[in-house]
Amino acid sequence: MRTAAIRATSLLLLLALWETAGRFWLDPLLLPPPSDVATRFRELSGTGELWTHVAASLGRVIVGYAVGSAIGIVLGCVIGAVPVMRDFFSLPIRFFRSVNPLALVPLMILWFGVGELSKVILIAYLVAIVVLYNTALGIETIPADRVRAGRCFGLKGIGLFVRVIVPAAAPGILTGLRLGVGFAVLVVIGAEMIGASEGVGYFILLGRQYVAIDDIFVGLLSLGAMGVLLNQVFLLVRDRLLRRYVRTTLYGS
Amino acid sequence: MLRLSAASKRFHDDGPWVLKDIELAIPEHSFFCLLGPSGCGKSTILNMIAGFEAANSGTVAHRDRPIIAPGPDRFVIFQEAGAALFSWLDVRQNIEFGMKAQGRRRAERDPVVDRYLSMVGLADHVGKFPDELSGGMKQRLQLARALALEPQVLLMDEPFGALDAITRRRLQRAVRDIWRETGSTVIFVTHDIEEAIFLGTHIAVMTAGPEATIKSQMPCRVSEPRDPSNPEFGSLYKSIEELMREEMGDE
Amino acid sequence: MFPPSVSGRVTRQILSVVVLIALWQLVSWLTGDRALVPPVQDLLAKLLDMMASLELPTHALDSLRRVLVAFAFGASGGMILGFAASAVRPLWTFLEVPLDFIRSVPPIGFVPLAIAWFGIGEFSKYLVIAYLTVIVVAFGTVAGVRQVDQTRIRAARCMGLSGWRLFRHIVIPSASRGIIGSLHLSLGLSFISLVAVEIIGSTSGLGFVIMDSRLLLQTDRMIVSIVAIGVLGIVTVLVFDLLLRLMGLARFMR
Ligand SMILES: Nc1ncnc2c1ncn2[C@@H]1O[C@H](COP(=O)(O)OP(=O)(O)OP(=O)(O)O)[C@@H](O)[C@H]1O
Ligand SMILES: [Mg+2]
Numbered sequence: 001m002r003t004a005a006i007r008a009t010s011l012l013l014l015l016a017l018w019e020t021a022g023r024f025w026l027d028p029l030l031l032p033p034p035s036d037v038a039t040r041f042r043e044l045s046g047t048g049e050l051w052t053h054v055a056a057s058l059g060r061v062i063v064g065y066a067v068g069s070a071i072g073i074v075l076g077c078v079i080g081a082v083p084v085m086r087d088f089f090s091l092p093i094r095f096f097r098s099v100n101p102l103a104l105v106p107l108m109i110l111w112f113g114v115g116e117l118s119k120v121i122l123i124a125y126l127v128a129i130v131v132l133y134n135t136a137l138g139i140e141t142i143p144a145d146r147v148r149a150g151r152c153f154g155l156k157g158i159g160l161f162v163r164v165i166v167p168a169a170a171p172g173i174l175t176g177l178r179l180g181v182g183f184a185v186l187v188v189i190g191a192e193m194i195g196a197s198e199g200v201g202y203f204i205l206l207g208r209q210y211v212a213i214d215d216i217f218v219g220l221l222s223l224g225a226m227g228v229l230l231n232q233v234f235l236l237v238r239d240r241l242l243r244r245y246v247r248t249t250l251y252g253s
Numbered sequence: 254m255l256r257l258s259a260a261s262k263r264f265h266d267d268g269p270w271v272l273k274d275i276e277l278a279i280p281e282h283s284f285f286c287l288l289g290p291s292g293c294g295k296s297t298i299l300n301m302i303a304g305f306e307a308a309n310s311g312t313v314a315h316r317d318r319p320i321i322a323p324g325p326d327r328f329v330i331f332q333e334a335g336a337a338l339f340s341w342l343d344v345r346q347n348i349e350f351g352m353k354a355q356g357r358r359r360a361e362r363d364p365v366v367d368r369y370l371s372m373v374g375l376a377d378h379v380g381k382f383p384d385e386l387s388g389g390m391k392q393r394l395q396l397a398r399a400l401a402l403e404p405q406v407l408l409m410d411e412p413f414g415a416l417d418a419i420t421r422r423r424l425q426r427a428v429r430d431i432w433r434e435t436g437s438t439v440i441f442v443t444h445d446i447e448e449a450i451f452l453g454t455h456i457a458v459m460t461a462g463p464e465a466t467i468k469s470q471m472p473c474r475v476s477e478p479r480d481p482s483n484p485e486f487g488s489l490y491k492s493i494e495e496l497m498r499e500e501m502g503d504e
Numbered sequence: 505m506f507p508p509s510v511s512g513r514v515t516r517q518i519l520s521v522v523v524l525i526a527l528w529q530l531v532s533w534l535t536g537d538r539a540l541v542p543p544v545q546d547l548l549a550k551l552l553d554m555m556a557s558l559e560l561p562t563h564a565l566d567s568l569r570r571v572l573v574a575f576a577f578g579a580s581g582g583m584i585l586g587f588a589a590s591a592v593r594p595l596w597t598f599l600e601v602p603l604d605f606i607r608s609v610p611p612i613g614f615v616p617l618a619i620a621w622f623g624i625g626e627f628s629k630y631l632v633i634a635y636l637t638v639i640v641v642a643f644g645t646v647a648g649v650r651q652v653d654q655t656r657i658r659a660a661r662c663m664g665l666s667g668w669r670l671f672r673h674i675v676i677p678s679a680s681r682g683i684i685g686s687l688h689l690s691l692g693l694s695f696i697s698l699v700a701v702e703i704i705g706s707t708s709g710l711g712f713v714i715m716d717s718r719l720l721l722q723t724d725r726m727i728v729s730i731v732a733i734g735v736l737g738i739v740t741v742l743v744f745d746l747l748l749r750l751m752g753l754a755r756f757m758r
Contacts, residue, residue: 003597010598030621087516092524098738102612102699103711103730106718110726111540143336148305151323153351153402163354167341186610186696193612193704194715201613205704208616216617220609227608244341247384 032214037221040214054222056199057192060116061184061230064123068184069177072128076135076173081165086136093133101126101183105190114195122191126183131176138172139165170245174238181230189223200226255279255302255406255438259311262297271297273464274311277457281405284432284439286449286473288493289459290500295442299408302440303329315406325351327406328399332414334391338383344394345370345379351402369397372431389420393427400431406438413448425451446493450486451479458493461500469496542724550724559713560728564736567702567709571694571740574630578637578694579687585638586645586683596646607639611693612700624705633697637690644686648679684748691744695737710736 015034022033032040044050079085079093104122112118142165150164166173192201200223207215238246256279262272272294279285289295300306301313304323313320315327331337339347348369352362370376373393383391392412399407409428413421429452432439443449449456453473460468475485525544532541542550554560589596614632622628652675660674702711710733717726748754 006594006597007601011601013598014602084516087513088520091517091520095734098734099730100695100699100733100737102696102703103714103733106703106714107723107726107730110718110721110723143333145331145333145336146339148303148323148329149331149337149339151305152303152325152328152399153354154323154325155354156322159354163350164339167339170341182610186612189610190612190700190703193616204613204616208620211620213617213620216620220613220617223613224605224609227610228605231608244343244382247340247382 037214037217041218044218053198053200053203057188060119060188064120065127065184068124068127069131072131073135076132080136080139096129101187102190105194109195119191122187123184126187127180130179134176135173138169142168178234181234185227255315257313260308260313261310262308269463271462273466281438282436284452284454286453286456287442288449290461293459293462293465296410299410299442303327303408325402326404328404330395330409330412332411334395340383343380343382344375347394348398348401365401369400373397388416409441411442446490450489458496540723546724551728563708563710563713567698570629571698574633575637575691575694578634579641582638582641583645586642590646590649603639611636611697615700615704619705629701632701633694636693636697640690641686644682648682652678691741
């Protein structure tokens, strides 16, 4: 309760400070005060311009993320469950994981053009790598007795896999999926700054070209809101629908 | 009858023999306690009976059929219940799991689940998840989950090792009552001599590894009450302790 | 049934590299465009080329300098902020929400703002790379301090420690695990921010080379630089961990 009060006051104070700084001390063109940013936000959302960009970014993220996580989960399961595959893929995965995600943006655009394809492939690829890695890790770290218990029930092969191994690896899969959200947002903005004609990243870069700092602020705030929103949706799904899969029963009660 | 004949086991092609020529005959409906120094291979024997590990030579057979894979006729109660239970299923679903996997219908499952729920005293906790149970409750859930499949053989690997003395004693009683009621065969690994005498109808003592074998095998026919106040209990305890001491050496 | 032998494992790992390279060569051959998907021999030739002309080392050093300078300032700032905020609780309550929001914006978003405010010089680059480190390390420090066991503090009190000595001998070592974890994480993140600042508005560094190759359609040069920045990142983090170990801080790492 007290914490909430301090937080609310802190935000108000921060806004007030920013407002006075922008209005009286610094050039409002360089540091547009919150009221200006709010006005600009209303203008941009009124004409629908902002929403076009937000929708473009979100659409790319969602499509790329869906494709990437599906591929990542399937491949991760296969790699995690088959020891031979695990050995085989350990070096390639380590290599691909260490490639800097933003460095791939220009390459993907060079290969697949400035259209939607390059962005979706890029997001899907990055999400797939991180989901795949964490899924395989999740399977590898299942306690041996849990799998053995499943076999005591007479399960083997696909049945054992679906009923025991995948649910037991769920914490790892979910970790990968969560990290994937961050990568997807990061790289979509990068791709939109380098080669796109819409999207939040494009909008922010446009703001810089016209030295419209209030636009940059609107863009950054939408970007932050987008990140928070996606993360919250993820947590909501995890903690409401998938709560049973993130319980830990190892070590103590 | 569950029989191991000349069963030997090693984990690497040119490694040392962990178990050498194990001879064991475990009668139906017996409560068979396996005692032995740490690291001698008790868990390994249990894993061979469960079908998790194969013997390198010799045979392991249940009712004259060689054991080649795990199956619901032999169920293991693992020592670390937290690892063995399915954390994403609640108490009821954990018990139901095996019957569901066998494709049995709900009407058929429900009475069985209810029966074993109350047998292990978890009827008031059906909706809880394993992480919301105490150590003793987890172990009882494991027991109920196994019993629901009505296995002919229950394999227990030091199931109460991590529990406090009172819970432990309570669960020992529960296991004994359940064994009497269900008539299944129990193979129970422990290093606690008192526990073995309290529970067993048969007791086997192993030699220290490597190349461990069965040192001695005896029936346990101590009259009730099976506690240290009973002189029969005391004399059996002494003779087993003597056997164990020979194997432990100076330790 | 027997565990796969170690030699088989190494064989499979080597095999995977061979297969990967073969696949690459196949794709290169199938596309029929050496410029678009250069085969491995072209990439190696380009690598030697770029080493001989000193292009690669020069730009790599520029990139490394940016990361190291920004990380040094960011990490110190983050720790100071974290300890200060732990000592003065309301300060953290004040900062937590805005910092958390800023953290949720990908660093590349701030590049245009930093350029607009501070120009395309080195300062704006340092700033974009460092700010995330400040936040991540501050969060790590606060979490580390918060996790210090109360029993341990009481035990130390019983031994007569208080004030600065309590902080120096009990709080800092106990919080070290959280701090070191956040340092490790933010060093990795710094390389992502580095590429962000270098592909947008920079005239040096590996990120610049990548962008420059795109304009000139030099895929080989681009791929060599992409791999180079990956290697630079791994090696830097490895060296950092090694340094911590040499400084006797290994016991605070997991
Ligand atoms: N997977 C394995 N690989 C290699 N050696 C193993 C493996 N499992 C067990 N061993 C070895 O086999 C021997 C017997 O182990 P086991 O776990 O059966 O002993 P135990 O009698 O159950 O001991 P404890 O009473 O401590 O549980 C030990 O020497 C152990 O090192
Ligand atoms: Mg054992």
